[in-house]
Amino acid sequence: MTDTTQDAVELISFEIGGQEFCIDISVVREIRGWSVATPMPQSPEFVHGIINLRGSIMPVIDLRARLGLGATEPSSRHVIVVVQDADRCAGLLVDGVQETFTVEATLPQAAPELGATVDERFVDAIIPMDGRMISRLIVSRLMPDGPRAEAA
Template structure:
């Protein structure tokens, strides 16, 4: 199924990235920037998937190990990793991924509802599966990735 080369009313612009050998994507409108990996400062009493915080031009921003958040194992952070800085409402957070792949336009008609996997309540991170050029991308819900206390505050 071909990608779209020009935006239309039924198109979404997405950015894809790799985590643990799998492809995921999010809406490009939630991405503020992509930055290289930098060490984080750990914070006490945070969930295990929160790596810590970094200073982003004067803004103290939490960073999440997205692999761990999605239940795909723990990342051994290194300089090859990338932070995708996303914004949801007034919250800015870094998502550590293995690699950013591409931005692309996709027709909304290609989005398919993910199958019911009997997940525990509140653990739904994927709202669509996109079969694209022989690949399967899972579209993530940015708001669902935030730690629970941050989602309530947002």
């Protein structure tokens, strides 16, 4: 039997404004229901506020706003996906989580270049699956500080 763990990618998908996106499940710490975030002065427009998650203060990123799809008016049906990128944690505010799934590592296709510079791109791949096209997001670029290691 061959080891298929390196030949597959495990992802979690969610909806934002009627569109489907996904991220690598390895960066997800937990999924929680919506809770009110405390607004922070002088934060970027896409930062909805901050929450206290078991003693850790973290920003809540309005993913719809971050992707340029308008602002979210959060309600009890919204979900916060808590992600970790190196030493940074944040909550991603999404309309709802869809599913976790595994795809062959060869299935994701490079996202087309549409004029954004490499540092401005949030989508690194498109995954065609069951008649859908799911955009895979780069979590490190969604964070308020932007990419740290890549800037050096």
